[in-house]
Amino acid sequence: METYQCIRSRLTVRDFRPDPVPARVINKMLRAARWAPSARNRQPWQFIVIQDRDTLAKIGGMASSGGYIARAPLAIAVIMGKVNRADLDAGRALQQMELAAWSEGVGGCFVGLGGEENAKVKALLGVPEELQLITVMPFGYPTDEAKARGKARKPLSEMAHREKFGQKYLQR
Numbered sequence: 001m002e003t004y005q006c007i008r009s010r011l012t013v014r015d016f017r018p019d020p021v022p023a024r025v026i027n028k029m030l031r032a033a034r035w036a037p038s039a040r041n042r043q044p045w046q047f048i049v050i051q052d053r054d055t056l057a058k059i060g061g062m063a064s065s066g067g068y069i070a071r072a073p074l075a076i077a078v079i080m081g082k083v084n085r086a087d088l089d090a091g092r093a094l095q096q097m098e099l100a101a102w103s104e105g106v107g108g109c110f111v112g113l114g115g116e117e118n119a120k121v122k123a124l125l126g127v128p129e130e131l132q133l134i135t136v137m138p139f140g141y142p143t144d145e146a147k148a149r150g151k152a153r154k155p156l157s158e159m160a161h162r163e164k165f166g167q168k169y170l171q172r
């Protein structure tokens, strides 16, 4: 899929068909994340590929804003070292993973895991104390309803400026 088309068509997916995501696609997603840039090229990330139904169900039960993990055929936990701007590095790796997945027809949704639920999922996955669990992101092939969901963005005119803040960037 052409790059911009992949970016433009990507949807957040929370409803998955039960079909498994093939190892070839999972490997592509992990490789895409691995090639992400990071501050000082530290590559402070670790990934856990989760396909065990029992583990997915348990995480779904712990994630208050991501119960749908329980119904996904796959989830990938993103773990970072406690480095400066870890969120930025994680975001870049995740976005590359997500776009590589979408180019193969596979969608996902970032799940925020705060406070106590983060600690519970971390313990379940055996993540060492000194590392931070950023998300457990479920992936799978979208149902027809999920594919039909639109997406909305504010107009570019509300976010793009030319030369100085407040001077509208008018598309030529």
Ligand SMILES: Cc1cc2nc3c(=O)[nH]c(=O)nc-3n(C[C@H](O)[C@H](O)[C@H](O)COP(=O)(O)O)c2cc1C
Pocket (backbone or CB within 6 Å): 010, 011, 012, 013, 014, 065, 066, 109, 110, 111, 112, 113, 150, 151, 152
């Ligand atoms: C940092 C971040 C945290 C998010 N947390 C959650 C979450 O906990 N649960 C959820 O259902 N969606 C979560 N989302 C998904 C957003 O709601 C979604 O990306 C947004 O609505 C845009 O969807 P779209 O790209 O399909 O238009 C999160 C997204 C981001 C980037």
